[in-house]
Amino acid sequence: MIELDNLTKVFDTPxxxxxxxxxxxxxxxxxxxxxLLGPSGCGKTTTLKMxxxxxxxxxxxxxxxxxxxxxxxxxxxxxxxxxxxxxxxxFPNMTIEENITVVPKLLGWNKARYKExxxxxxxxxxxxPDAFLKRFPSELSGGQQQRIGVARALAADPPVMLxxxxxxxxxxxxxxxxxxxxxxxxxxxxxxIMFVSHxxxxxxxxxxxxxxxxxxxLVQHSSPDDxxxxxxxxxxxxxxxxxxxxxxxxxxxxxxxxxxEIATVNPGDTLETALGRIDDYxxxxxxxxxxxxxxxxxxxxxxKARTTKGYCRDHFENVPGTVTLDDDLRKVASLMxxxxxxxxxxxxxxxxxxxxxxxxxxxxxxxxxxxSREAAVRNSDSDVKx
Amino acid sequence: MPIQSLKGALRALLLVAIFFAGIWSQSxxxxxxxxxxxxxxQYLAVQHLWLTAISxxxxxxxxxxxxxxxxxxxxxxxxxxxxxxxxxxxxxPTLAVLALSMSFLGIGTVPAVFGLFVATLLPITRNTYAGLxxxxxxxxxxxxxxxxxxxxxxxxxxxxxxxxxxxxxxRTALTINVGTVPLAFLIGAGGLGELIFTGIDLYDxxxxxxxxxxxxxxxxxxxxxxxxxAFLMVPRGVNPSRA
Numbered sequence: 136m137i138e139l140d141n142l143t144k145v146f147d148t149p150x151x152x153x154x155x156x157x158x159x160x161x162x163x164x165x166x167x168x169x170x171l172l173g174p175s176g177c178g179k180t181t182t183l184k185m186x187x188x189x190x191x192x193x194x195x196x197x198x199x200x201x202x203x204x205x206x207x208x209x210x211x212x213x214x215x216x217x218x219x220x221x222x223x224x225x226f227p228n229m230t231i232e233e234n235i236t237v238v239p240k241l242l243g244w245n246k247a248r249y250k251e252x253x254x255x256x257x258x259x260x261x262x263x264p265d266a267f268l269k270r271f272p273s274e275l276s277g278g279q280q281q282r283i284g285v286a287r288a289l290a291a292d293p294p295v296m297l298x299x300x301x302x303x304x305x306x307x308x309x310x311x312x313x314x315x316x317x318x319x320x321x322x323x324x325x326x327x328i329m330f331v332s333h334x335x336x337x338x339x340x341x342x343x344x345x346x347x348x349x350x351x352x353l354v355q356h357s358s359p360d361d362x363x364x365x366x367x368x369x370x371x372x373x374x375x376x377x378x379x380x381x382x383x384x385x386x387x388x389x390x391x392x393x394x395x396e397i398a399t400v401n402p403g404d405t406l407e408t409a410l411g412r413i414d415d416y417x418x419x420x421x422x423x424x425x426x427x428x429x430x431x432x433x434x435x436x437x438x439k440a441r442t443t444k445g446y447c448r449d450h451f452e453n454v455p456g457t458v459t460l461d462d463d464l465r466k467v468a469s470l471m472x473x474x475x476x477x478x479x480x481x482x483x484x485x486x487x488x489x490x491x492x493x494x495x496x497x498x499x500x501x502x503x504x505x506x507s508r509e510a511a512v513r514n515s516d517s518d519v520k521x
Numbered sequence: 522m523p524i525q526s527l528k529g530a531l532r533a534l535l536l537v538a539i540f541f542a543g544i545w546s547q548s549x550x551x552x553x554x555x556x557x558x559x560x561x562x563q564y565l566a567v568q569h570l571w572l573t574a575i576s577x578x579x580x581x582x583x584x585x586x587x588x589x590x591x592x593x594x595x596x597x598x599x600x601x602x603x604x605x606x607x608x609x610x611x612x613x614p615t616l617a618v619l620a621l622s623m624s625f626l627g628i629g630t631v632p633a634v635f636g637l638f639v640a641t642l643l644p645i646t647r648n649t650y651a652g653l654x655x656x657x658x659x660x661x662x663x664x665x666x667x668x669x670x671x672x673x674x675x676x677x678x679x680x681x682x683x684x685x686x687x688x689x690x691x692r693t694a695l696t697i698n699v700g701t702v703p704l705a706f707l708i709g710a711g712g713l714g715e716l717i718f719t720g721i722d723l724y725d726x727x728x729x730x731x732x733x734x735x736x737x738x739x740x741x742x743x744x745x746x747x748x749x750x751a752f753l754m755v756p757r758g759v760n761p762s763r764a
Contacts, residue, residue: 189666213666213667213668218663224666226664228756229756241673
C-alpha cells in the first residue's frame with residue numbers, strides 16, 4: 136500500500152516559485168495499479184518521483200505499507216521500490232544478466248541466488264534466458280529492452296513499483312503486447328504500482344484506479360469506470376474526450392449485460408412454428424436455430440418464415456457471429472456494426488447458447504450510469520436551493 | 522575492374538621502389554651508418570621512454586581524478602570556467618612550457634618531466650570530464666532510482682560508459698607526449714632529441730634520422746599499445762571497436 140499525505144513540491148525558478156505538486160493526498164491499496172494521468176506539466180511525474188526521492192519533497196509524507204519513509208535511508212528506500220522509466224535506462228556497459236541482477240547484488244545476495252533469479256525473471260517476461268542473458272542492451276529491440284527494464288525493477292521482488300511512462304517509447308503494436316504481458320504478470324505478482332501515463336486508453340486498460348492531475352493538483356481519483364461515467368468537472372470531461380462513453384465499452388463485460396432469455400428453434404421445427412415464436416417473443420427480424428447440443432447453427436428470418444413453407448433445416452441463413460461471456464462490449468459493438476446486427480447470441484465455454492446481447496441492452500447499461508449521475512447532479516442542485 | 526587493377530599496379534610499383542631503395546641504401550653504406558648509431562639509439566630510446574612513462578603516468582594519475590572531481594554535480598558552478606582555463610592552457614606551445622619550467626626548476630630531468638606532465642595533463646582531463654558529462658542522464662536516473670550510492674554510480678555506471686572517451690584522451694595525450702620528448706633535450710633531459718638536434722646542428726642527416734625515425738616508431742607503438750589496452754578494458758557493450 137502506498138499512501139501520500141499532503142505531498143508538496145515547490146520549485147524555485149528564476150521566474151519565482153512554481154508549485155509542481157500541491158498537497159497531494161491519495162492512497163493505492165496493495166496489489167492495485169494506480170495510473171497518474173494528465174497533460175504535460177501537471178505534476179504527475181513530480182508526484183511519482185517524490186515517492187523514491189528522485190525529487191525531494193518540499194513537504195508532506197510518503198507511507199509504504201503503513202511505514203513512514205521520511206526517516207529511511209534513501210538507498211535502502213529505493214532498493215525496495217522497483218523503478219521503470221520511459222528511457223528504459225539499461226546500463227549499456229553491462230550484459231542483460233548484469234543489468235537484471237544489479238539490485239540483488241546491491242542487496243548482497245549470493246551468486247547462485249541472483250543467477251537463478253535472473254533466469255526466473257527471463258522466463259517471467261517470456262524471453263529465452265540462454266539466448267539473451269549474455270547479450271548487451273544495444274543488441275536488443277526497444278520492446279525487448281523495456282521488458283528487461285521491467286525485469287530489472289522486479290529483480291529483488293519489491294512490494295511497490297513506480298513506472299514513469301514505461302511503454303511510452305514503444306511502437307503501438309508492441310506496446311499493446313507488452314501491456315497485456317505486464318497485466319498477466321501483475322495478476323500473479325500483485326505488486327502495488329504507481330504508473331504515470333498521458334494516454335487515456337492506456338490508463339483505462341491498465342489501471343485499477345486513475346488519478347487525474349491538473350496544474351499540480353489532484354482533480355479526480357477513482358476507478359476507470361467511475362471516471363468515464365462520472366467525470367468530476369469540465370476539465371476531466373474534456374481530457375477524457377467526447378467519445379468517453381465508447382471508451383467504457385472496454386470496461387464492461389458481456390456477462391454484465393447479457394439477457395439469458397432467448398427463444399430458439401430446432402432444425403426439425405416447421406417454419407410456421409418459427410414464425411409463431413418470432414411473433415410471441417416480439418423479435419423483429421429473425422430467430423436462432425440450434426442443434427441438439429444447443430449450439431447455434433443458423434438463423435430463420437421473419438420474411439422467409441412468413442413466405443415459405445417447410446422445415447427450418449432447409450431454409451436457414453448463417454449466424455452473423457457469437458460472443459462469449461468474457462468478451463468486452465467493444466468487441467461486441469464492433470461485431471454488431473460490421474454484421475449490421477442489432478443482437479448477437481451469447482455462448483458459453485462449450486459453445487452452447489446461453490443468452491443474447493442486444494444493442495438496446497448495451498446502450499441501456501452504459502446510459503444508466505450517466506442518467507443516475509444527472510439525477511444526482513439535479514438532486515444536489517435542489518439541495519442547494521433548499 | 523579498372524580501380525582494382527590500378528591498385529594492384531600501384532602496389533607492385535611500391536614494392537619495386539622499396540626494393541631499389543634497399544639496393545641503393547646498401548650500396549651507398551647508409552645502413553651501416555645507421556647501424557653505427559644503434560647503441561646510442563638504444564640508450565636514448567630507453568631514456569626517452571622513461572621520460573614519457575614518468576610524465577605520462579603522473580599526468581594520468583592527476584588528470585583522471587581531476588576530471589572526475591570537475592564532473593561532480595557539486596562542482597557544476599566552477600567546472601566550465603576551470604575547463605576553459607585548461608583549454609587556454611592547451612594552446613600554450615610545449616616549447617614555451619618547457620622554457621618556463623626551466624626558468625623555475627633549472628635544467629635536467631625534473632623540469633622536463635614537469636613540462637611534459639603539463640602538456641599531457643590537459644587532453645586527459647578534458648576527455649575524462651567530457652566523457653563523464655556525456656553519460657546519458659537517463660542512465661544516471663535509473664542508477665539512482667534502483668538505489669546505487671553516488672560512488673557506486675561512478676564506478677559501475679559513469680566510468681565504464683565514459684571509458685572509451687577517456688582512453689581516446691590518453692591515446693592523444695601520450696602520442697603527443699612521445700613526440701614532444703625530443704624537445705626535452707633542449708633543457709638537458711636527454712632522449713632521442715639528442716640525436717635529432719645534434720644531427721641538425723652538425724648538418725648530419727643520418728644522425729638526425731637515427732633520432733627521428735625511432736621517435737616516430739615509438740609514437741606509433743605507444744598509440745597502438747593504448748588502443749589495445751582500450752580494446753581489452755572497455756566493456757563490450759560500449760566499445761565501438763568491438764561492436
